[in-house]
Amino acid sequence: MSPDPFISAAAPDEPLALYVHWPFxxxxxxxxxxxxxxxxxxxxxxxxxxxxSDLAHEATLSGGRPLSSIFFGGGTPSL
Structure with a gap:
């Protein structure tokens, strides 16, 4: 599989961030x-x-670069 174009376009030392969306x-x-x-x-x-499964797939595209931050969002914000 070819690398993700957004990850490939980033400088190798530029930190990566992950956003995990909860859609329910x-x-x-x-x-x-x-x-x-x-x-x-x-x-x-x-x-x-x-x-x-999705996280494992995306990890293969990141070239082993570490994450600098992980964000979680979604769901009803007032709860």
Whole structure:
């Protein structure tokens, strides 16, 4: 697989940051334009497996560069 163009364009010593989005909300906020979904239940095992798979894939594209920060976002912000 070819490297991610955004990672390849960065200088080798430029730190990488990771954003992990949680798209499941208690309610959909009227101002929200993000990928989000209101669900009665979430299959946590399937979600965890997909997240870990995606993280492993992205790690192969990073060339072993370390992360300088990890951000978590999404969900209903008032909770």
């Amino acid at each position: 909300c208690v309610s959909k906020c009227p101002y929200c334009d993000f990928n989000s979904h209101v669900r009665a239940e979430i299959d946590n095992a399937a979600w965890r497996a997909a997240l870990l």
